[in-house]
Amino acid sequence: MRLGKSLVASTALALVAASGAFAQTLTIATVNNGDMIRMQGLSNEFTAQTGIELEWVILEENILRQRVTQDIATSGGQFDIMTIGMYEAPIWAERGWLVSLDGLPEEYDIDDILPAMRAGLSFEDSLYAAPFYGESSMVMYRTDLMEAAGMEMPEEPTWDDIAAAAAAMTDRDNNINGICLRGRAGWGENMAFITTVANSFGARWFDEDWNAQLDSPEWLEAVTFYNDLLQNYGPPGAANNGFNENLTLFQQGRCGMWLDATVAASFVTNPSDSTVADSVGFALAPNRDGLDKRANWLWAWALAIPAGTQQEEAAMEFINWATSKDYLELVAEREGWANVPPGSRTSLYETPEYAEVPFADMTLRSINAADPNNPTIDPVPYVGIQFVAIPEWAGIGTAAGQEFSAMVAGQLTPEQALERAQALVTDEMEAAGY
Amino acid sequence: MARSVTTQRKSLNTFIAWTIGLLIFFPILWTILTSFKTEAQAIADPPVWFFFDWTLENYRVVQERSNYNRFLWNSIIIAGGSTILGMIIAIPAAWSMAFVPSRRTKDILLWMLSTKMLPAVGVLYPIYLIFIQLGLLDTRIGLTIVLMLINLPIMVWMLYTYFKEIPGEILEAARMDGAGLKEEILYVLTPMAIPGIASTVLLNIILAWNEAFWTLNLTAARAAPLTAFIASYSSPEGLFYAKLSAASTMAIAPILILGWFSQKQLVRGLTFGAVK
Numbered sequence: 001m002r003l004g005k006s007l008v009a010s011t012a013l014a015l016v017a018a019s020g021a022f023a024q025t026l027t028i029a030t031v032n033n034g035d036m037i038r039m040q041g042l043s044n045e046f047t048a049q050t051g052i053e054l055e056w057v058i059l060e061e062n063i064l065r066q067r068v069t070q071d072i073a074t075s076g077g078q079f080d081i082m083t084i085g086m087y088e089a090p091i092w093a094e095r096g097w098l099v100s101l102d103g104l105p106e107e108y109d110i111d112d113i114l115p116a117m118r119a120g121l122s123f124e125d126s127l128y129a130a131p132f133y134g135e136s137s138m139v140m141y142r143t144d145l146m147e148a149a150g151m152e153m154p155e156e157p158t159w160d161d162i163a164a165a166a167a168a169m170t171d172r173d174n175n176i177n178g179i180c181l182r183g184r185a186g187w188g189e190n191m192a193f194i195t196t197v198a199n200s201f202g203a204r205w206f207d208e209d210w211n212a213q214l215d216s217p218e219w220l221e222a223v224t225f226y227n228d229l230l231q232n233y234g235p236p237g238a239a240n241n242g243f244n245e246n247l248t249l250f251q252q253g254r255c256g257m258w259l260d261a262t263v264a265a266s267f268v269t270n271p272s273d274s275t276v277a278d279s280v281g282f283a284l285a286p287n288r289d290g291l292d293k294r295a296n297w298l299w300a301w302a303l304a305i306p307a308g309t310q311q312e313e314a315a316m317e318f319i320n321w322a323t324s325k326d327y328l329e330l331v332a333e334r335e336g337w338a339n340v341p342p343g344s345r346t347s348l349y350e351t352p353e354y355a356e357v358p359f360a361d362m363t364l365r366s367i368n369a370a371d372p373n374n375p376t377i378d379p380v381p382y383v384g385i386q387f388v389a390i391p392e393w394a395g396i397g398t399a400a401g402q403e404f405s406a407m408v409a410g411q412l413t414p415e416q417a418l419e420r421a422q423a424l425v426t427d428e429m430e431a432a433g434y
Numbered sequence: 435m436a437r438s439v440t441t442q443r444k445s446l447n448t449f450i451a452w453t454i455g456l457l458i459f460f461p462i463l464w465t466i467l468t469s470f471k472t473e474a475q476a477i478a479d480p481p482v483w484f485f486f487d488w489t490l491e492n493y494r495v496v497q498e499r500s501n502y503n504r505f506l507w508n509s510i511i512i513a514g515g516s517t518i519l520g521m522i523i524a525i526p527a528a529w530s531m532a533f534v535p536s537r538r539t540k541d542i543l544l545w546m547l548s549t550k551m552l553p554a555v556g557v558l559y560p561i562y563l564i565f566i567q568l569g570l571l572d573t574r575i576g577l578t579i580v581l582m583l584i585n586l587p588i589m590v591w592m593l594y595t596y597f598k599e600i601p602g603e604i605l606e607a608a609r610m611d612g613a614g615l616k617e618e619i620l621y622v623l624t625p626m627a628i629p630g631i632a633s634t635v636l637l638n639i640i641l642a643w644n645e646a647f648w649t650l651n652l653t654a655a656r657a658a659p660l661t662a663f664i665a666s667y668s669s670p671e672g673l674f675y676a677k678l679s680a681a682s683t684m685a686i687a688p689i690l691i692l693g694w695f696s697q698k699q700l701v702r703g704l705t706f707g708a709v710k
Contacts (some may be wrong), residue, residue: 031670033671034671037499040499058665059650059662060665060670063665066651067651075566076562076566076571077566077571078571078572079654227603241668244672247672248477251474252477261671264671267672272474274474275474344590
C-alpha cells in the first residue's frame, strides 16, 4: 500500500501548478544582446519608481521570433512587451497585432527618435515599436594593416577602394584575410548583406509590379563582385560565417576589413575581448563609383506591445522608461557613455560626452545614410533596405540565401545562383498572389 | 592460437568502443572546458585546451542574471511529474496487453507507436490553441501533461516487453492464492518488474528533461524549465560561447549525475526493453 500512497503523493506534488495571479507583473520577451541584458540589470529602477514587477523571457533570436509570432497570431497573451525588429514592425502593425504607441506622453519626445528609425518602425504614420537600439552597417578596418600596406581608407569609400584594400591586406601566410563578410544562409544573415550590395549596384528585388528582378545585369554584377571578394580575399569556409563568426575572426586579428552592423564597433574596440581593440578604424558603407546609393542597412531592435495584452497601460509605461532620454543618461551614469544603446535618439548624438565615443559619429552618419522608404536607385513597391517588408520575405530570403551560400562554397556560379533564386522567388510570389 | 585471436579482437573492440565513447563525449567535455574560460579564450585560435586561467566568472554571471533554481525546480517537477503520471497509466496498460491480450492488442501497440511518427510541430497550433482555451499556457501542469502524453507510447512499449518476459503462471499462482487484480499488480508483478520499471522511469525522466520543443513553445516566464534557461544565453549580436557553456553545464549537471549513478539500469533498459 505504501507504494500506492507515495505514487499518489508524488503525483499530487507534480500537479501543483504555479499559476499565481501576480498583481501588475509585465512579461517581457527579448534577446540576449548586451544592451538588453543591461536593461534587465537596470530595470529594478523602473520597479522602484512604479511598483510594476517585471518577468523576463530571454530567448534565442529565431526561437523568439517563432514564439512571439505564434503567440501574437493566436492571441495567446503570454507577453506584454516583445522585442521585435524593423522587418516585423510594419507587417504586424498592418495586421492589427500591435498597439499603436501614439499614446506615449509628450515628454517622451517622439520627434527626437532618429527619422530613419521612426520611418522603419511606423505604419501609416503611427509608431508601433519604440527603438531600443538601432544600427546601420559600416566598414570596420585594421588601421595597422592599412598603414603597413601604405594605404589609407577614405571616409566614404567606393567598392573599388574596398577591393583594393582587401587585396593589399590579404596575407595568407600569416592567416590574415583581406575581408570578412557574411556567407551563412538566412534572410537576416547573408541576404541582409547581399541585398545592400545589390542596392548599391543599382539592383532591386522587385519592380513596381512585383516582378522579381534577380535576372537583371545589376544583380549579376553585384553578386559576382561579392563572390569575387570572398573567393579572393575572404576567410576559408566563409559560406558558414554569420555575424558572430565574423566578429570572432575580426577580434582574433584574422580580418583586414569587416563590413557589418555598426553595433559591432563597441565589441571590436573592447580590449577585454578583442586583440585588435586599439587599431580599428571606421568608414561609411561603400557605394559603386558613379552611383549615389551606399550599401547601408538599417535595423532596430524595438519594443512593442501586442494587441490583446491585459496590461497595455503598464506596458506603455515601461516602454516610456526603457526608450527615454532619461534611460540613456542612466546607462551613461552607471556604465559609461560607450555602453549607451546607440542609434535611437537624435539628442544622444548631440550630447558632447557621447561625441567622444570613437564610433559615435560614423554610426550616426551610417544610419542617416539609410532610407528604408527609398532603398534602391530605381523605384520599388516595398519598404525595407536589407529586407523586403512583406510576410513572404523570410521564406524567399532564406531560400535565395541558400543559393548564394552555395555559391560562396563554390558549388554554384553567380549566374546559376541568380537563375535559381529568380525562379524560386518568382514561384513563391506567384503562389502568394502578387 | 584461437585464444590469442580472441584477445586481439577483444582489445580491438575495446579500442573502438573507447574511441566512439570519447567522440560522443567530446562535445560535452568541450562545453565543460569552455565554461571555465573567458569569452576571448573561448574563441581563441588555435584553441586552448587545459592550460588557461580557469575562471568561475561565467558561472557567477549566469547565477547573477538568471534564477537558476526556478528553472531547475520547473525541470524537476515537469520531468518527474510527467514520468510518474505516465507510469500510473502505463503500468496497468502494459499489464493488460501483456497478460490479457485481445485480438487487437498488437494493433493498439502499433497505433500508439504511430503517434510518435508525426513531427511535433504538426500539432503545435492545435495544442497551443487548446492550451489558451484551458488556461494552461506557461503552467507546469500543462507541460507535465503534454510531456506525459508524448512519452506514454515509449513507456507502454518498454513495460510491455518487460512484462512479456514474466511467466504468466506466476500471476496465475497468485490468483489461485486469492490475490485480486490490485494485489496481483502491486505485490506480485511490480516487485518482479522493478528493474524494468526503474529503467523505464529513468529513461523517461531523461527524455522529459531534455525535451526542447514543447518546453520552449508552451512556456514563457513562469513554467520555463532548463531548456529555456540554455536558450536564453545564445546571442544574435555578441560573444556568448563561454556563458552559454556555463549555462549548459549547469543544465545538464543534474541529469548527468543521475545518469551516472543509474547507468547499469539504463543500459539494461535500453538493451533489454522495447528498443532491443
